[in-house]
Amino acid sequence: MKKLFKFKWKKKKFTFIILEDAGRSSIQFKVMDFILYSLPIFLGLLIFSIFVLFTLHQSALLKYDRLHTTLKVSETKYTDMVTEKNQTIEDKDETIEQLQTNLMSLSEQTKEIESKLNELEKLENEIKKITGNDTTALADPSNTILEKDAVATSSVSILHKNNKLIGTGGHLVPLHNESLNDITTNTSENLISLNKNVDSLLVSLSDSKQDIVEYQQLLNITPSIWPTNHQKVTSNFGYRRDPFTNALSFHTGLDIGAFYNDPVFAAADGTISYTGYDRIYGNQITINHSRGMITRYMHLNKILVESGQQVKKGQKIGLVGSTGRSTGPHLHYEIVKNGQRQNPLDFIQ
Template structure:
């Protein structure tokens, strides 16, 4: 017997209550199967959506974790960059301070150099900078400096400044020593009778044996007779102290000045004495005037140099 699904039906009886009439519904036999299949499909779709949602939530969570990690990494990188920039700024400040100190040291050296040049009597001038080297024109292809390059530059600059500090210290000490030596030389020259006592250079009688101008006999002359007009200025030939002043028939008006290293100078036949015994005198100071007092045949200065009390030739001292 062949079944016919399309003609078979299910009858549903609905009884509202005891007093109501019974209601009946007939539906094709295929409808419940279709409803069951639809429900099953709905359950399957719901499960699929749930799984998809769970996966989406997991992916979103992973993405959020990665974003948080990236944010943390970015914040760390920014902090490291800021710390590096701050470190570089501190290095620049230190280098600036060192440069300022270096400039002060260079200024001190220049002052010492000027003092030495003044002591030496040099008129040397500092060479001016080449205009081409001081111009503002510049150019070239721009290549941004890397952090490593900046650090290398700072390290090299720090090393150079350290070396320059040592070199400047050595140079400064050397110039200080040179200055002290120059001052010592200057002081020695100040106390050494090395200038002419009068402007005249006419020597009428030298040091050593000569014919006496009064007796015409051979005699020993202990100094230089330098001819000069009456009242010509007589200058002391070195720093010293007036040891004595006086007048007698042989030396006339005369002055003896004591210097260092056992040296003394003697000025005779003066017309006038301008200093007193015990007075300090400076090289080139006028101490008297030329005359012809004492044993003299005319206006002149008898100039004598004594070493440890012994008269010596003044020639090596006259420049």
């Protein structure tokens, strides 16, 4: 039974003989049968492998072409993006440079206007000082700032108290370079216009200051105040009955009732042109105020100034008395303009 089913592989050999030309020996070689049988399989596998490799190679070439095309497109896009980016950066740089130039110009214009505003403030302070107005708010800007803060705080409190809506919002719309340039251009034009207005205002205020100074000087040399502490008029300017003879006479000044040794004041700035005594007017003082204006102070008990002395409006120059032709202590006060005696009440404010 074992011998019946026993299979024994017998190795076979194939002999190949190669015959050459006559006179030459032949060539023969033996090949095992399994090699001969395996050769077609090997050739098939080789052909299949070559086909697979060729297919993979073609697929790789196709992918390479696609990748190369994609890379080239990407490179082109990247180059365009870089070019556009560089152009944008260049435009931004130019815009920034232009803005910086404009800002420098605006800064210089602002400084110039600030300087002129300081001149205006100084000029206004001088004008207010001349006219006697308070300049504390201008001298201390913090007062104005505090007042503004107080007003702002008060306004906010009122808004909340009245439950008014004060919120803000909206879509953000960024400004483009053209808009920024327009803003700086408009601001520059406004500053130039403002600068011209400030120049005009400076000229106008300077003229006004000069006018005020001249007017103030005119006020200083104009006898416009009461020359004593009292304003009791005991005898007016003009025709009257003489206090001694009761005859009709012309009174050349104003008699102001006062007490002995009450102060007598200069009615305006001027120079003492005469001090002395005579039997009619007693102790007397004459002040020259220029522009044809003089004042006289008579019946004094004592003279406190000297001839040639400069005096200011309101300065104490003597004491009330009753010297000369007088019925009692009083001040005889005269104003002479261009050689003509004037009614002092027309000048006293």
